[in-house]
Amino acid sequence: MSRSPFRLLLLLAAPAVLGLAACLVPVASARPAAVDKLVADAEAERVAVIQKVSPAVVAVCIHGGQAVGSGVVIDPEGYALTNHHVVQPTGPIMQCGLADGVLYDAVLVGQDKIGDVALVKLLPKQKDKPFPFVQLGDSDKVRIGDWSLAMGNPFSIALDFTPTVTYGLVSGTNRYEPLGSRPGISEYTDCIQVDTSINPGNSGGPLFNAKGELIGINGRINFEKRVRINSGVGYAISINQIKNFLGHFYAGIDTDHASLGASAGSVDDDSDLAKIVVKQILEDSDAYRRGLRDGDQLISFAGRPMTSTNQYKNILGTFPKEWRVPLLFRRENEKKEVLVRLQNITPAEKDQPAGGPMPPMPPRPMGPGGPPPRPDSPAAKLHKPKPGYTNFYFNEIQRDKLLTGAKKHGDFTAGAATWTAEGRYDAGERKGEMRFEVDAGKEVAAVVLRLNIEHRLLPLEQTDPRQQAEPIGSGGLMMALYHYHRFLTTEGKGFEGEFVHGGSEPFYPPPADGGTPKSLAALRVDADVIRTKHGSVTCKWYFAKTDQKLLGLETFISKDTDPCELYLSDYKDAGNGRVLPHRIEARYGDKRYAVLTVSKYTLK
Amino acid sequence: MHIRSGTLVLSVVAAVVSAPARGAAADPFNEVSDKTNSKMVKVFGAGGFSRLNNFGTGIVISPDGHILTVASQLLDTSDLVVHLYDGRRLRAEVMVVEPELDAALLRIRVEGKKPGEPTGLDLPYFDFAEAVKRPAAEPGDWILGFTNQFEIALRDEPLTVQRGVIAARTKLSGRVGVFDFPYTGEVYVVDAITNNPGAAGGALTDRKGNLLGIIGREIKNTQTETGINYAIPVGAKVTITVKVKEKDKEEERTLTLSLPDFVARGMKGEYKPTRRDPAGRPGDGGWSGIVFVPNILSRTPAYVEDVIPGSPAAKAGLRPDDLISFVDGEPIVSITAFQDFLRVRTRPGTTIRVDVRRGEALQTVEMTLGVHPPKPTPVPPPKKP
Numbered sequence: 001m002s003r004s005p006f007r008l009l010l011l012l013a014a015p016a017v018l019g020l021a022a023c024l025v026p027v028a029s030a031r032p033a034a035v036d037k038l039v040a041d042a043e044a045e046r047v048a049v050i051q052k053v054s055p056a057v058v059a060v061c062i063h064g065g066q067a068v069g070s071g072v073v074i075d076p077e078g079y080a081l082t083n084h085h086v087v088q089p090t091g092p093i094m095q096c097g098l099a100d101g102v103l104y105d106a107v108l109v110g111q112d113k114i115g116d117v118a119l120v121k122l123l124p125k126q127k128d129k130p131f132p133f134v135q136l137g138d139s140d141k142v143r144i145g146d147w148s149l150a151m152g153n154p155f156s157i158a159l160d161f162t163p164t165v166t167y168g169l170v171s172g173t174n175r176y177e178p179l180g181s182r183p184g185i186s187e188y189t190d191c192i193q194v195d196t197s198i199n200p201g202n203s204g205g206p207l208f209n210a211k212g213e214l215i216g217i218n219g220r221i222n223f224e225k226r227v228r229i230n231s232g233v234g235y236a237i238s239i240n241q242i243k244n245f246l247g248h249f250y251a252g253i254d255t256d257h258a259s260l261g262a263s264a265g266s267v268d269d270d271s272d273l274a275k276i277v278v279k280q281i282l283e284d285s286d287a288y289r290r291g292l293r294d295g296d297q298l299i300s301f302a303g304r305p306m307t308s309t310n311q312y313k314n315i316l317g318t319f320p321k322e323w324r325v326p327l328l329f330r331r332e333n334e335k336k337e338v339l340v341r342l343q344n345i346t347p348a349e350k351d352q353p354a355g356g357p358m359p360p361m362p363p364r365p366m367g368p369g370g371p372p373p374r375p376d377s378p379a380a381k382l383h384k385p386k387p388g389y390t391n392f393y394f395n396e397i398q399r400d401k402l403l404t405g406a407k408k409h410g411d412f413t414a415g416a417a418t419w420t421a422e423g424r425y426d427a428g429e430r431k432g433e434m435r436f437e438v439d440a441g442k443e444v445a446a447v448v449l450r451l452n453i454e455h456r457l458l459p460l461e462q463t464d465p466r467q468q469a470e471p472i473g474s475g476g477l478m479m480a481l482y483h484y485h486r487f488l489t490t491e492g493k494g495f496e497g498e499f500v501h502g503g504s505e506p507f508y509p510p511p512a513d514g515g516t517p518k519s520l521a522a523l524r525v526d527a528d529v530i531r532t533k534h535g536s537v538t539c540k541w542y543f544a545k546t547d548q549k550l551l552g553l554e555t556f557i558s559k560d561t562d563p564c565e566l567y568l569s570d571y572k573d574a575g576n577g578r579v580l581p582h583r584i585e586a587r588y589g590d591k592r593y594a595v596l597t598v599s600k601y602t603l604k
Numbered sequence: 605m606h607i608r609s610g611t612l613v614l615s616v617v618a619a620v621v622s623a624p625a626r627g628a629a630a631d632p633f634n635e636v637s638d639k640t641n642s643k644m645v646k647v648f649g650a651g652g653f654s655r656l657n658n659f660g661t662g663i664v665i666s667p668d669g670h671i672l673t674v675a676s677q678l679l680d681t682s683d684l685v686v687h688l689y690d691g692r693r694l695r696a697e698v699m700v701v702e703p704e705l706d707a708a709l710l711r712i713r714v715e716g717k718k719p720g721e722p723t724g725l726d727l728p729y730f731d732f733a734e735a736v737k738r739p740a741a742e743p744g745d746w747i748l749g750f751t752n753q754f755e756i757a758l759r760d761e762p763l764t765v766q767r768g769v770i771a772a773r774t775k776l777s778g779r780v781g782v783f784d785f786p787y788t789g790e791v792y793v794v795d796a797i798t799n800n801p802g803a804a805g806g807a808l809t810d811r812k813g814n815l816l817g818i819i820g821r822e823i824k825n826t827q828t829e830t831g832i833n834y835a836i837p838v839g840a841k842v843t844i845t846v847k848v849k850e851k852d853k854e855e856e857r858t859l860t861l862s863l864p865d866f867v868a869r870g871m872k873g874e875y876k877p878t879r880r881d882p883a884g885r886p887g888d889g890g891w892s893g894i895v896f897v898p899n900i901l902s903r904t905p906a907y908v909e910d911v912i913p914g915s916p917a918a919k920a921g922l923r924p925d926d927l928i929s930f931v932d933g934e935p936i937v938s939i940t941a942f943q944d945f946l947r948v949r950t951r952p953g954t955t956i957r958v959d960v961r962r963g964e965a966l967q968t969v970e971m972t973l974g975v976h977p978p979k980p981t982p983v984p985p986p987k988k989p
Contacts, residue, residue, distance in 0.1 A: 144641075273692060
């Protein structure tokens with residue numbers, strides 16, 4: 001069930017609308033003498049909130065030119081959220097005005113074209129001087145009927161960048177608003193609907209709750225026959241969706257949205273109650289490998305009950321690709337909860353069949369004569385283009401920051417070409433002594449793993465994926481150990497294919513007792529990701545956001561198969577202040593392969 | 605560009621005056637929104653083409669599933685569906701329509717229950733009779749609007765809630781397309797932009813969620829040519845003049861119609877829509893001069909194919925592609941129904957009020973029927989050489 005494609009307006013302030021100016025309002029008669037205390041207090045509170053957040057509201061301008069939209073600073077370093085469609089006309093180098101009347105140089109950092117969000121960074125006028133910023137709220141707690149404040153620079157009214165404030169109600173929550181008829185090109189999922197006046201130029205500006213916490217980024221209004229100004233229906237991208245993408249933005253990634261790898265929808269529009277079922281599933285999708293099949297009913301997805309097609313699209317639209325989210329489904333009388341790895345929604349170029357029809361490109365309006373010339377701005381030094389990234393300069397910064405944090409737990413880069421670990425293994429029915437050795441000192445690197453029998457892998461010589469995935473059933477445990485050693489000892493130099501920050505993702509360490517968790521969501525830990533590629537093997541490394549400890553890794557022997565997952569815990573000193581995990585759980589597919597308990601590491 | 609709405613200025617003054625509503629600013633509308641939403645339905649019916657909406661809003665006024673909405677083209681279908689607040693999708697049928705009040709009464713149909721039988725739905729509802737007893741709202745009073753404008757909500761998704769103040773209480777002087785709007789009674793004019801596509805039939809309530817009126821359609825103010833955001837009050841009354849025939853003498857009589865009466869008697873199935881002209885004797889019936897599309901189905905919709913020049917239909921301004929939707933407030937489901945109506949209920953000289961769907965709007969025309977022209981002599985078939 002989809003909604004008739006009402007035209008939605010992207011709220012870019014064009015110079016033409018400047019003419020739409022104020023109208024004359026008769027002077028109101030004198031205020032009533034006595035104002036109820038409740039009202040006076042509420043008003044004072046509102047004024048205080050506005051004063052508190054105003055300094056962080058941004059007017060986004062083309063470098064050296066016209067104000068085109070709004071934004072809001074979210075941390076003291078001057079990172080600010082806005083809409084993707086606001087930074088389209090500015091290009092990567094822009095200027096941003098704050099309520100103090102100062103115009104700052106700014107650079108585009110990361111963006112989400114489908115979700116219409118962008119992160120920019122303002123450059124301080126004095127080095128390290130903190131910027132005023134606002135607190136992020138929890139948009140899941142926003143309720144219909146709540147008060148909301150929209151701020152920004154509609155119609156580019158304020159030449160001194162003092163933000164305009166409008167005040168109104170939250171008219172709806174969890175709204176699904178596609179733009180046009182092509183899904184996946186640009187859609188507002190799980191967004192907040194307000195009757196607060198939103199006009200051209202408000203785009204990218206903040207929507208606050210009554211406490212002044214940021215609950216959304218204003219970006220669209222609904223209109224039909226009316227002129228292109230406030231129609232009583234405005235939409236803000238919810239801040240909780242933006243939080244999911246924020247790690248990617250900071251890492252300069254040009255993010256993509258996710259697909260389940262299956263289409264799902266209402267089984268029958270005529271049924272009394274909506275039932276969301278899988279209609280077509282790709283056999284190479286993770287969802288398929290997790291057991292999802294055509295006709296299965298989706299009960300809940302990422303914790304959200306599936307009561308309508310819109311709700312399904314809503315929740316799916318809030319995640320970047322490759323996130324793992326819990327999915328509860330039903331087949332006949334059986335319910336099953338699985339963790340599904342979402343896949344990208346935009347097909348990678350190499351995935352296009354040769355000679356096949358190219359997908360229509362998203363509209364990318366350009367000024368006359370192509371993109372603007374690269375402005376002479378200090379912000380230009382902070383811009384490094386790279387395919388797949390909005391601004392790779394920030395990826396390197398975030399990556400190095402993360403690695404520096406991780407090094408607190410031990411620096412392995414000095415020597416130690418050969419690692420040996422001894423202990424026990426537990427693979428359910430089989431258990432016993434365990435020993436593994438990673439030897440990268442010789443000309444040919446080798447991994448030896450002894451469980452009940454001895455396995456041996458020459459990771460760079462043996463290129464057959466079947467050999468690389470040994471021991472059978474592990475998905476490549478030896479390869480994972482080889483990469484783990486390499487990751488710790490080479491400091492990135494050993495990954496010729498790729499060594500980048502991968503944004504933020506949830507990580508789900510399984511219960512130590514091997515049992516089925518009551519809820520997969522309860523296992524979730526927020527992690528920052530490093531992505532590496534060495535030879536043909538890619539890995540994703542998950543670091544706890546709190547202390548940058550390596551929680552685990554996923555090793556992909558080949559695309560479209562399950563990775564070998566290692567969960568690292570029981571970190572203890574392995575000599576010289578270097579901390580290593582003494583419990584390594586290896587999983588493949590939906591199963592635990594083995595738990596390795598290390599009693600002694602030898603690093604030579 | 606100038607902001608032209610006369611009501612805008614009014615509302616600004618009203619807002620300032622009414623600001624000291626007791627504790628208003630400190631009191632969010634969460635509960636009122638939830639409670640009111642549960643007494644509303646999304647209505648889906650005829651339309652969906654030529655920018656003619658096939659969705660609207662309705663107000664539940666009985667636990668059994670009586671729904672009050674506006675008398676729009678949406679209802680011109682046998683396949684009327686409502687979505688309840690909890691996501692249930694149920695069929696509904698039109699009980700009665702009163703174009704003079706721009707009001708329609710629907711009833712939810714539950715499978716296995718005959719029309720008129722209790723449905724057992726036990727829905728949350730607005731007590732319409734109680735709402736009528738409350739004093740009317742005044743300019744400056746805060747209001748909330750609950751609508752499914754732009755079809756934003758489906759199934760269990762809650763309706764759009766908007767907030768504003770009553771800008772004025774005044775007689776409506778509006779138009780739809782080029783036609784004057786049939787309802788000319790009093791309305792609440794509000795400063796919130798409530799009357800968007802699909803909003804018609806929504807609820808206008810006070811701050812506590814008490815029903816004040818039915819949110820109207822998208823119409824233009826005839827004085828300023830701007831869109832007008834209005835609602836028909838629960839106590840709406842209109843006075844109209846009808847022709848009454850007694851003992852072969854026609855005389856004009858003034859009638860007062862009221863929304864409370866329409867609802868009260870309509871729910872009992874006792875309300876008869878008003879006709880401005882007496883029904884003719886059964887017999888020949890009047891002649892309209894409409895040429896319909898080929899009547900090939902058992903219920904071919906009454907689409908106008910052509911209009912005979914100089915005929916009553918031509919004088920009334922009907923055009924090809926118009927769809928006859930209501931005649932004197934009665935739904936016309938097919939060409940046959942229209943022809944039956946004319947034959948049984950009219951005679952030459954009868955004036956009927958025809959609601960036609962043209963483009964995106966339901967338009968009302970009056971047509972004084974004529975005498976059937978003599979049957980043309982059939983042209984003899986050409987002789988074969």
